[in-house]
């Protein structure tokens with residue numbers, strides 16, 4: 001069997017790229033572990049705080065966190081326990097369904113999450129060092145790979161509304177509940193909520209830039 005891990009067999013373009021991607025994930029894991037030594041947080045706890053800062057309110061739950069981390073409900077609950085013990089989050093049962101446990105950052109958790117925002121700066125700096133044409137090609141290639149991995153169930157994509165096929169921009173501009181509309185939830189969307197990450201995001205078209213924070217008309 002041909003394996004990209006075997007240096008003698010790593011002579012195809014696909015094999016070399018696969019190993020390069022593997023090394024990038026190793027670098028990210030290393031960066032998270034190093035940051036964790038300073039903050040006394042595990043890589044999973046770091047991901048959880050950033051998830052709770054930017055996820056749509058409806059998915060800030062034990063189940064939503066489990067989905068995002070790709071772990072079981074019990075593991076997610078354990079992560080929430082540890083973060084609550086550090087007084088970084090607060091768990092509260094949903095009033096209309098006590099079985100659903102919502103999670104929210106405490107003020108201390110907000111501060112901690114804010115200080116973690118730069119955790120991927122080194123990766124971004126390496127990307128920014130590439131010529132723009134290479135960045136564009138890399139973006140499209142990376143998105144295609146991520147989309148395929150998503151379809152295979154290996155990764156869950158959370159994205160903001162702009163660029164989602166369910167997003168209706170300015171559908172009801174005078175509605176006090178929000179000028180935009182989500183056709184998936186059939187609900188109005190206030191502007192700030194359109195910038196929260198949502199697991200129900202479906203790209204409006206293949207070429208849409210999944211990571212864009214720019215409004216797409």
Ligand code: SF4
Nearest residue numbers: 161164167182184198
């Ligand atoms: S389904 Fe799409 S439009 Fe609706 S909240 Fe999620 S990302 Fe926004």
